[in-house]
Amino acid sequence: MIDETVLLESQTLRTSVLDRIEVLDRVKTLSLLPDGLHVTTAMVATYFGVTVEAVRQLTRRHREELAANGIAVLRGSDLRQFESDNVSLSLGSYPQARRGLTVYSRRAVLNIAMLLRDSEVARQVRAYLLDAEQAVRTRLDGPALDDRIDQRITHILGKTVVPMFNALIETSGEHQRELVAMRDGVGRIEQRLRTHHARLRRLETRRG
Structure with missing residues (x-):
């Protein structure tokens, strides 16, 4: 208020x-x-x-x-x-x-x-x-702007980027190790965003 x-x-x-x-x-x-x-x-x-x-x-x-x-x-x-x-x-x-x-x-x-x-x-x-x-x-x-951005990025990483890396890894031999490392890095970013989002939700619930 x-x-x-x-x-x-x-x-x-x-x-x-x-x-x-x-x-x-x-x-x-x-x-x-x-x-x-x-x-x-x-x-x-x-x-x-x-x-x-x-x-x-x-x-x-x-x-x-x-x-x-x-x-x-x-x-x-x-x-x-x-x-x-x-x-x-x-x-x-x-x-x-x-x-x-x-x-x-x-x-x-x-x-x-x-x-x-x-x-x-x-x-x-x-x-x-x-x-x-x-x-x-x-x-x-509605949802806070930062919250909406976090959700959108998480969706893109989980539904688009990670599957793309999986497909590349299956078809690539020479650069497979590098691609696996990049995919794991993206996975860690996605997990951090999910953790951040869950933490924000808990804080908003307590404040409410």
């Missing part, structure tokens, strides 16, 4: 699971703005059960990473157009016009879930992500 700390500290691992945005709604329904795509800082804070300031501080610390995953600060005409498309954000209800509005995509919210330490909702999201990642790795990995 992948440790949660690795997800918190590894941007590479976070990036590898950022497409799993469906995990957000499995933990808790994420309310979106009328455009169906974005949320505000206050909405992010509500989802994770933390303060708006906690979200802002996290955003400042990881600005570059979050910007790459769908966080944006709208100003000027972009802000006016966005508010026009999302009536609930109309400036008419505010005594003073805003200078900017930070909005987050679902992907950015998932990114925050992998960075926010002091939130039970964020921890649950990370748990779902890690469980899904572990399941995928288990399906893809």
Whole structure:
């Protein structure tokens, strides 16, 4: 099982699971703005059960990473157009016009879930992500690569190379001794691979 700390500290691992945005709604329904795509800082804070300031501080610390995953600060005409498309954000209800509005995509919210330490909702999201990642790795990995290579080499030696030497020995007189020595050497290699394979199996069984 992948440790949660690795997800918190590894941007590479976070990036590898950022497409799993469906995990957000499995933990808790994420309310979106009328455009169906974005949320505000206050909405992010509500989802994770933390303060708006906690979200802002996290955003400042990881600005570059979050910007790459769908966080944006709208100003000027972009802000006016966005508010026009999302009536609930109309400036008419505010005594003073805003200078900017930070909005987050679902992907950015998932990114925050992998960075926010002091939130039970964020921890649950990370748990779902890690469980899904572990399941995928288990399906893809199957036997370890070294194990598969050992088995393949053993099969080739036992089913192809050794019989070939036997046939050559039967038909050769002058180089028979050399061929016998080579065949015995291959046999020893095959036996070592089988012993190595059996040892790995025992270690895996103990570990399991």
